[in-house]
Amino acid sequence: MLKIVLLGGGNVAHHLFTQFSKNPKIELVQWYNRSIDAIQKFGQHTAVIDQIENLKEADVYLIAVSDAAIAEISAALPFQGKFVVHTSGNTSMDVIDSKNRTGVYYPLQSFSKNKPIQWNEIPLLIEATNEEDLQLLNKLAKSMTEKVYTINSQQRSRIHLTAVFVNNFVNHLYSIGADLSEQEQIPFEIFIPLIKQTTNSLDTTPPIASQTGPAVRGDHSTIEAHLGQLKDPLHKEIYKSITRSILKTHGREKL
Amino acid sequence: MLKIVLLGGGNVAHHLFTQFSKNPKIELVQWYNRSIDAIQKFGQHTAVIDQIENLKEADVYLIAVSDAAIAEISAALPFQGKFVVHTSGNTSMDVIDSKNRTGVYYPLQSFSKNKPIQWNEIPLLIEATNEEDLQLLNKLAKSMTEKVYTINSQQRSRIHLTAVFVNNFVNHLYSIGADLSEQEQIPFEIFIPLIKQTTNSLDTTPPIASQTGPAVRGDHSTIEAHLGQLKDPLHKEIYKSITRSILKTHGREKL
Numbered sequence: 001m002l003k004i005v006l007l008g009g010g011n012v013a014h015h016l017f018t019q020f021s022k023n024p025k026i027e028l029v030q031w032y033n034r035s036i037d038a039i040q041k042f043g044q045h046t047a048v049i050d051q052i053e054n055l056k057e058a059d060v061y062l063i064a065v066s067d068a069a070i071a072e073i074s075a076a077l078p079f080q081g082k083f084v085v086h087t088s089g090n091t092s093m094d095v096i097d098s099k100n101r102t103g104v105y106y107p108l109q110s111f112s113k114n115k116p117i118q119w120n121e122i123p124l125l126i127e128a129t130n131e132e133d134l135q136l137l138n139k140l141a142k143s144m145t146e147k148v149y150t151i152n153s154q155q156r157s158r159i160h161l162t163a164v165f166v167n168n169f170v171n172h173l174y175s176i177g178a179d180l181s182e183q184e185q186i187p188f189e190i191f192i193p194l195i196k197q198t199t200n201s202l203d204t205t206p207p208i209a210s211q212t213g214p215a216v217r218g219d220h221s222t223i224e225a226h227l228g229q230l231k232d233p234l235h236k237e238i239y240k241s242i243t244r245s246i247l248k249t250h251g252r253e254k255l
Numbered sequence: 256m257l258k259i260v261l262l263g264g265g266n267v268a269h270h271l272f273t274q275f276s277k278n279p280k281i282e283l284v285q286w287y288n289r290s291i292d293a294i295q296k297f298g299q300h301t302a303v304i305d306q307i308e309n310l311k312e313a314d315v316y317l318i319a320v321s322d323a324a325i326a327e328i329s330a331a332l333p334f335q336g337k338f339v340v341h342t343s344g345n346t347s348m349d350v351i352d353s354k355n356r357t358g359v360y361y362p363l364q365s366f367s368k369n370k371p372i373q374w375n376e377i378p379l380l381i382e383a384t385n386e387e388d389l390q391l392l393n394k395l396a397k398s399m400t401e402k403v404y405t406i407n408s409q410q411r412s413r414i415h416l417t418a419v420f421v422n423n424f425v426n427h428l429y430s431i432g433a434d435l436s437e438q439e440q441i442p443f444e445i446f447i448p449l450i451k452q453t454t455n456s457l458d459t460t461p462p463i464a465s466q467t468g469p470a471v472r473g474d475h476s477t478i479e480a481h482l483g484q485l486k487d488p489l490h491k492e493i494y495k496s497i498t499r500s501i502l503k504t505h506g507r508e509k510l
Contacts, residue, residue, distance in 0.1 A: 090477070108445055110452060110467055123445040149445060158439040161481050166432035166446050168468030169497045170425050171453055175462040175504070177421035184413040190363055190378040190404060191421050192457055197365060198426055199454045202447055207430040212365055213423030222345070226416050234503060237496040242424045245489040249430065 001027045002140055005055060007073060008064035009033035011111040012087055016064055019119050021045050025143040029058045053078045059136060060085060062105060067091045074100070083133050090160045092153045093127055103128035103137055106156065108163070119144045125151040125159070176235055208249070215246035218253055256282045257395055260310060262328060263319035264288035266366040267342055271319055274374050276300050280398040284313045308333045314391060315340060317360060322346045329355070338388050345415045347408045348382055358383035358392055361411065363418070374399045380406040380414070431490055466505065470498045473507035 004026055006013055013033070020028040028046045033039045036050035047056075055061070055077070061084045065073055070086045074097040077084065084096050085103035096102040104127040111117065124141040126148060128134040134150065141148040151159065174195070178188040201210050214222035223243055230236045244255050259281055261268055268288070275283040283301045288294045291305040302311075310316070310332070316339045320328055325341045329352040332339065339351050340358035351357040359382040366372065379396040381403060383389040389405065396403040406414065429450070433443040456465050469477035478498055485491045499510050 109449055121448050123448065125445070147445070147448075149442070151441065155439045155441050158435060158484070159441060159445070161484055162432045162435045162441070162446065163449060164468050164481060164494075165428050165435065167449050167453055168466070168470065168501075169493075170428050170450070171462050171466055172470075172497055172501050172504075173420050173425050173428070174457060175466065176500070177417045178462055180413060180417045180420065184410045186406070186410050186414060186417070187404070188461075190380070190402070190414070191417065193376050193378065193402075194364055194418060194422050195425070195454055195457065198422055198429075199450055202429060202450065206443075207426050207433055211423070211426055211430065213419050215423065215427075226419060229413070229416055234496070234500040238424075238493075238500060239419075241489070241492040241496040242427055245431070245493060246423075246427050248489060249427075 001025065002060065002136070002143070003027050003029050003058040004140070005030045005032065005058040005061045006064065007032045007061060009035065009038035010064065010066065011113055012107070013064040014113070015111055015117045016062065016087075017042060017046075019117070019144060023143055026140070029056050052076050055079070059083065060103075060105075060140060061100075062087065063096070071095050071097070083128075083136065085128070085137065089125075089156060089163070092157075093129070094153075101129060101133055103133055104153070104156065105137055105141070106151075108159065110167075120146065123147040123149055125149050125156060127152055127156070173238075176238070180235075211246065211250065213246070215243045215252065216250045218247065218250075220253065220255075223255065256280065257315065257391070257398070258282050258284050258313040259395070260285045260287065260313040260316045261319065262287045262316060264290065264293035265319065265321065266368055267362070268319040269368070270366055270372045271317065271342075272297060272301075274372070274399060278398055281395070284311050307331050310334070314338065315358075315360075315395060316355075317342065318351070326350050326352070338383075338391065340383070340392065344380075344411060344418070347412075348384070349408075356384060356388055358388055359408070359411065360392055360396070361406075363414065365422075375401065378402040378404055380404050380411060382407055382411070428493075431493070435490075463504070466501065468501070470501035470507065471505045473502065473505075475508065475510075478510065 020026045030047045030049055031039050032049050039048045042048055063070055063073055064087045067088050067090055070091055074084055080099040082100050084100040085105045086096055087105050089106050093102050093104050106125040108123045108125055122145055124145055126137040126141055128137055181188050275281045285302045285304055286294050287304050294303045297303055318325055318328055319342045322343050322345055325346055329339055335354040337355050339355040340360045341351060342360050344361050348357050348359050361380040363378045363380055377400055379400055381392040381396055383392055436443050
């Protein structure tokens with residue numbers, strides 16, 4: 001049994017709590033939060049506390065708080081030499097106070113309060129300063145998912161940048177698509193099967209090999225027609241910048 | 256029974272043939288292609304021909320050829336006053352020679368040769384010059400899917416533009432993501448669960464309400480850090496143009 005103490009009361013902490021409480025390989029020793037109100041109702045499942053000086057012995061102290069609060073809470077821990085990890089994708093391991101052994105336990109997913117998480121489908125990205133601690137995190141992660149990756153802080157920062165492209169930016173393109181179609185009384189739902197087909201093809205084919213559309217064909221007359229249809233200058237800019245990149249990537253004539 | 260003649264020998268024609276030959280509501284009278292070689296082997300299932308003057312009587316003549324060839328093949332039809340439709344998303348209905356009644360039967364999906372099509376999940380977008388023909392197309396479409404939409408040529412052109420954003424451009428962002436991650440020896444597969452989560456949320460939530468990332472938070476220091484990490488000027492341009500649009504859409508300070 002791995003003894004875990006959980007620190008924090010937000011979405012990630014709640015989803016981790018739900019998993020830990022039903023995971024037979026894990027003993028959740030305590031759940032700490034600055035405000036007891038957010039976690040009080042789980043007191044029948046684990047010891048909930050709001051006094052950091054009352055933390056008990058554990059194999060891993062898991063800090064699941066906002067990025068900005070990690071340094072402060074790690075400095076406030078009333079012990080040293082123990083294993084303390086944060087769960088942030090966008091924060092270096094060094095932010096954790098060096099009086100303890102440090103690590104990162106980062107689930108690559110967006111968490112919303114009411115949506116249950118299928119942990120066995122989520123990649124867990126782990127990092128630690130020493131090999132023994134890394135093995136411990138690996139054991140913890142493997143108890144939740146097969147998808148465990150050892151990733152250093154530089155790679156994690158690149159992952160964050162990549163996720164902006166493949167997740168945040170993609171979602172904004174969906175948003176523009178919804179705009180464009182609704183302007184012509186077209187229900188956006190008609191695009192969902194096409195969108196899912198593209199996403200599903202990632203399982204088997206690298207995206208560069210699945211590229212379709214006017215730019216990859218070098219079809220400049222369609223490109224010009226599309227630019228003529230777009231009214232919003234920001235949409236035009238996006239159309240041009242992505243089209244230029246597709247043309248270049250696929251060796252077509254410049255825009 | 257609806258009597259159909261299919262014209263063309265490409266991907267769309269093949270997928271339509273497969274559906275028609277097992278659809279109890281449809282009688283596939285003939286399959287015409289300029290070159291008999293491409294369709295010869297299906298001769299045991301339907302009459303295959305390469306002489307356009309031998310076309311028989313049918314309720315609908317379905318032209319599934321490349322956009323550029325629609326006008327020519329429709330002009331070459333050896334009859335008039337019959338109902339002739341094309342299957343192109345990007346071509347006006349008027350391109351069909353007006354000696355016949357015209358319509359459009361457009362499946363909104365990408366077709367690849369070897370991937371079977373789940374027709375009942377694909378939206379079929381129909382258009383016709385008169386109401387009776389529209390009802391006929393509606394009956395044909397409903398025999399294949401519940402997702403039937405009546406869409407005029409102007410809307411269809413907007414659908415094509417929208418699909419470039421939500422499908423072609425999205426796929427290119429995946430391609431850039433694969434590039435960025437592989438530069439740091441990160442397997443791109445780790446992003447797939449996150450990508451699918453975003454896509455699946457379209458079923459229940461408008462994309463504008465699911466926007467996450469630095470731009471929607473107005474987090475300019477992360478935006479600057481990301482721009483510093485990007486080496487390719489085309490990637491920088493894409494990052495800037497989409498970020499500007501997210502900032503504007505969500506009322507944040509300009510880049």
